Amino acid sequence: MSRVEHLGAAWPAAGRLRALATRTRRLGEIARESLRNPTTLVGGVIVLLLMLMAAFAPLLIEPNQPNAYQMPRDFSAVNVAPGTDGHVLGTTPTGGDVLYGIVWGSRTSLRLSLIVVAITVVMGVAVGSVAGFIGGRWDEVLMRLVDIFLSVPELIFALAIAAMLGPAFGNIILALAVVFWVKYARIIRGQIIHVKQNEYVDAARVMGDKSWRIFFKDVLPNSITPVVVQATVDMGHVVLIGATLSFIGLAEAGLAEWGNLVSEGQSGIIAGRWWVATFAGAMVFLWSLGFNLLGDGLRDVLDPKSERR
Amino acid sequence: MQVREYIVRRLLTLPLLMLGVSLLVFGLSRVGGSPIGIYIEHEMTPAEVAQIEERFGLDESLPEQYIAWLGGVVRGDLGWSGVSAAPVSSILLPKFTATMELAMLAALVAVALGVAMGTFGGARRNRLGDHVTRVVAISGASIPIFWFGLLLLIVFYLGFGWAPLGRADPTIYARISHPTGLYTVDSLLNLDLRAFFDALWHLALPAITMGYGSTAIIARMMRSSLVEELGEDYVDAARAKGLPERLVIRRHARRNALMPTMTVIGLSWGFLLQGTVVVELIFNWPGLGRWMTDAVLQGDQATIMSYVLVTSVIFLGVNLVVDVAYAYLDRRVVLGQ
Numbered sequence: 001m002s003r004v005e006h007l008g009a010a011w012p013a014a015g016r017l018r019a020l021a022t023r024t025r026r027l028g029e030i031a032r033e034s035l036r037n038p039t040t041l042v043g044g045v046i047v048l049l050l051m052l053m054a055a056f057a058p059l060l061i062e063p064n065q066p067n068a069y070q071m072p073r074d075f076s077a078v079n080v081a082p083g084t085d086g087h088v089l090g091t092t093p094t095g096g097d098v099l100y101g102i103v104w105g106s107r108t109s110l111r112l113s114l115i116v117v118a119i120t121v122v123m124g125v126a127v128g129s130v131a132g133f134i135g136g137r138w139d140e141v142l143m144r145l146v147d148i149f150l151s152v153p154e155l156i157f158a159l160a161i162a163a164m165l166g167p168a169f170g171n172i173i174l175a176l177a178v179v180f181w182v183k184y185a186r187i188i189r190g191q192i193i194h195v196k197q198n199e200y201v202d203a204a205r206v207m208g209d210k211s212w213r214i215f216f217k218d219v220l221p222n223s224i225t226p227v228v229v230q231a232t233v234d235m236g237h238v239v240l241i242g243a244t245l246s247f248i249g250l251a252e253a254g255l256a257e258w259g260n261l262v263s264e265g266q267s268g269i270i271a272g273r274w275w276v277a278t279f280a281g282a283m284v285f286l287w288s289l290g291f292n293l294l295g296d297g298l299r300d301v302l303d304p305k306s307e308r309r
Numbered sequence: 310m311q312v313r314e315y316i317v318r319r320l321l322t323l324p325l326l327m328l329g330v331s332l333l334v335f336g337l338s339r340v341g342g343s344p345i346g347i348y349i350e351h352e353m354t355p356a357e358v359a360q361i362e363e364r365f366g367l368d369e370s371l372p373e374q375y376i377a378w379l380g381g382v383v384r385g386d387l388g389w390s391g392v393s394a395a396p397v398s399s400i401l402l403p404k405f406t407a408t409m410e411l412a413m414l415a416a417l418v419a420v421a422l423g424v425a426m427g428t429f430g431g432a433r434r435n436r437l438g439d440h441v442t443r444v445v446a447i448s449g450a451s452i453p454i455f456w457f458g459l460l461l462l463i464v465f466y467l468g469f470g471w472a473p474l475g476r477a478d479p480t481i482y483a484r485i486s487h488p489t490g491l492y493t494v495d496s497l498l499n500l501d502l503r504a505f506f507d508a509l510w511h512l513a514l515p516a517i518t519m520g521y522g523s524t525a526i527i528a529r530m531m532r533s534s535l536v537e538e539l540g541e542d543y544v545d546a547a548r549a550k551g552l553p554e555r556l557v558i559r560r561h562a563r564r565n566a567l568m569p570t571m572t573v574i575g576l577s578w579g580f581l582l583q584g585t586v587v588v589e590l591i592f593n594w595p596g597l598g599r600w601m602t603d604a605v606l607q608g609d610q611a612t613i614m615s616y617v618l619v620t621s622v623i624f625l626g627v628n629l630v631v632d633v634a635y636a637y638l639d640r641r642v643v644l645g646q
Contacts (some may be wrong), residue, residue: 010396038440147322148329152621156601160617163605164340213636240453244587247455249606262456274463281456288451296447 033301040301043293050287051266061103069108071096071254079268082275090275092264098276104256109239109287112173116238117231119177120305124184125220125227131185132192132223133215143189149182155241155293162250169251171244180234184227198222202240229299243284258284284300317382322638323629330621334614335375353372363568382618384503388611392603400600405619407476408589408596411519412581414512418520419527419581424567426524427531431566432558434536442528450525454584458518458591465514472514474593481507507514515592519584523577530573535566568638576632 008070032269034040053060074095076088082098089098118142131142149157161175195201196219243259245251251260258280265276341382353361362368366377379389381452387397423446430442477492485499493512496504538544539562547557585598593599597616604612 039443108339144325144329147326148333151326151330151625152333152617153579153583153624154618156620159586159601159605160334160337160613161340163608163611163613164337166608236451240451242498243453244455247453248590248602259453259455262459263451266459269459269463269467272467274467277456277459278463281453281459284453285448285451285456288453289448292447292451293444296443 009164016239020277022169029300034297037297039293042083043206043290043295045298046286046290047294050106050290051110053103054110056290057107061100063104064100068104069256071101071104071256073254075267079273082279083106090273091280092276093268093273094264095255096261097280098261098262101261102258102279103258103263103285105258105280106287108169108243108255109284112169112176112242113235113238115173116176116180116242117234120181120234121184121227121231123176123181125188128185128188129192129220130213132189133196133211133219135193139189140147142185146182146185149179150186155244158241159248162245167250167252169246169255169257172245172250175245176238176242179302180238182284183230183234187226187230189224191226192219195219195222207217225302228293229302232291232298234291236288236295240288260288312636315636319411319629319633323625326625327622329545330625331379331618332375332620334617335378337612338369338610363366367569374579384420387615387618390600390604390612390615391609392600392607397611401615401619404489404595404597404600408585409516409596410491411512411588411594411596412578414516415519415523415581415584416574416578418516419566419577422520423524423527424531424570425576426528427570428535428558428563428566430528431532431535431539434539434553439532446525446528449521449523450482452522454518454522455587457521458515458588461514461518464592473511476508476511476595477504478507478511515588515594518592519581519588522584523580526573526577526580527570531566531570534569535562535567538562538566541565541574568635570636571635572631575628578627579624 034044042125057063058068064070071092071094074091074097075089076095077084078095079093080091082088083088087097087099089102089148091097092101114215127142127146131139131146146280158172158175158179161178162171163172165171198218201214201218204218209217239258241255246255246257246259249263251257253260260282261280262277265273265278265280266276269277314458321398359368366374369377387401389395390397390400393400396598426442426446430439430446433439462472466474481504482492485496485501485504488498489497491497492508494510496502535558539558544557544562547561548554551637552560585594585596587598588594589596589598590602597619601616602614603609604616
């Protein structure tokens with residue numbers, strides 16, 4: 001057994017334990033700092049409340065049958081003002097209960113943002129990793145592709161795709177997934193190129209580690225932080241853009257979704273019926289604000305350049 | 310890398326990017342299958358359908374179709390706009406000027422607000438004023454533009470009856486000539502101050518709605534670069550010679566902090582352009598965005614494709630100008646890489 005192999009065989013267990021301890025300590029540090037940072041704190045509280053609302057929607061309001069994501073219609077109570085019995089936040093021009101739309105809309109938003117962010121992070125990180133870690137011609141080709149995607153403003157791109165696919169919420173999800181992955185590709189590529197130059201990566205290579213092992217063990221974990229921040233911000237951004245698309249009219253009519261509700265309430269504004277658009281739009285704002293604050297604060301908390309060191 | 314080399318390289322990649330965008334846009338038209346659906350009706354025989362396919366070149370291979378389409382675009386033939394019942398190329402210009410007038414004023418709002426807020430926050434780092442401007446700026450990035458516009462309408466149109474809808478008062482519009490299509494400029498050329506204020510009046514709410522959304526990114530950049538500049542030696546020197554802090558910021562730090570902020574102004578154009586889509590819908594503004602939403606709802610392919618193409622070209626163009634100007638002004642950017 002050569003000397004290097006011998007070292008490799010003796011150390012992993014202790015090394016892994018130490019790594020685990022460091023990681024746990026780091027997580028505790030992040031949590032403590034997040035609580036001290038006013039931005040993450042406020043954002044976190046907003047996000048937490050919205051998540052609770054989405055999680056407990058069936059307990060808050062009885063789901064509509066057969067499809068809970070479709071607004072129940074009460075044609076005997078059309079355009080009812082807020083504060084009425086049975087319709088605390090009023091109703092839409094088609095008799096939809098605004099409170100129902102708001103509570104179940106949080107579930108629609110959660111579904112939308114989770115699906116889109118999950119798909120785009122995986123896609124973007126995969127493409128960006130290939131470009132950054134393998135480099136060379138792969139990098140050149142993939143990054144030009146990313147440049148092309150970034151040449152079209154994202155809302156406009158998503159709007160065009162969704163329009164071509166036809167009005168349906170599923171198509172909005174698809175359109176957003178096509179548009180949002182590029183950012184992650186660019187972020188992770190830059191990080192990987194930077195991290196690759198570190199001495200511990202050279203050390204791993206000298207020790208004879210396989211490329212894929214170096215990538216997953218040393219490079220990716222040290223490159224992922226900005227992706228986490230971006231994903232947090234995008235949890236809000238996806239809902240903002242998705243609501244804009246359904247406001248324009250690209251979701252199914254009657255879907256319990258906030259942008260849809262604003263669109264339904266828009267026509268009544270001239271007649272003084274302000275409540276539908278105001279309440280539903282405020283939810284989009286809160287959702288997006290919560291994740292934006294959280295992401296913005298995390299950027300500071302996770303930044304090794306901030307006061308922590 | 311030399312500045313000139315950088316600029317040349319940027320100029321050379323521009324056509325390649327545009328070619329890529331054109332491929333993307335062409336791909337868009339095939340996302341929902343062949344566009345033949347627009348032309349055929351139920352009672353047509355297969356022979357008639359084949360005839361239509363042949364007439365529009367839809368029986369050829371995709372690359373051939375793409376080249377035929379691109380050739381048309383280069384010659385200025387962008388297809389037939391269903392929503393306007395006219396060739397796209399003939400209606401593009403007035404809509405383009407309407408949107409540009411709105412976007413430019415919104416950019417002015419965004420830059421003025423963003424620079425002011427960034428300076429205010431940066432000068433009061435981590436104090437109350439900084440936190441407040443941060444929240445105001447992040448709110449701008451989080452607020453759904455369609456909702457913010459409606460709120461402004463509820464307050465200023467319904468509540469106070471101050472704000473107008475549309476682009477101009479028809480009687481005032483009719484009494485001046487329109488050489489440029491930018492109403493504010495036209496009215497000044499006509500030496501008609503009333504028309505000028507009318508145009509501004511109609512621009513105000515939509516421009517504020519759009520501008521606020523782009524403020525955050527500018528404010529954030531301005532704040533962080535001001536904080537950085539305030540740590541430099543020349544700032545200490547200015548303070549040491551007894552200059553009041555207000556002047557240190559205004560005369561020295563802010564000027565240098567504006568440099569990196571310039572680059573995000575280019576980026577924020579993307580936000581502005583996408584903002585026009587909903588803002589024009591809400592305020593009934595007769596520009597490209599309104600045209601796009603009409604087209605989206607009616608599935609008008611030629612209009613959607615032209616819109617995406619035109620917007621991307623504007624976006625790429627603005628970013629190129631900003632980056633080149635920045636590289637020229639601040640040589641560290643390129644030389645350092």
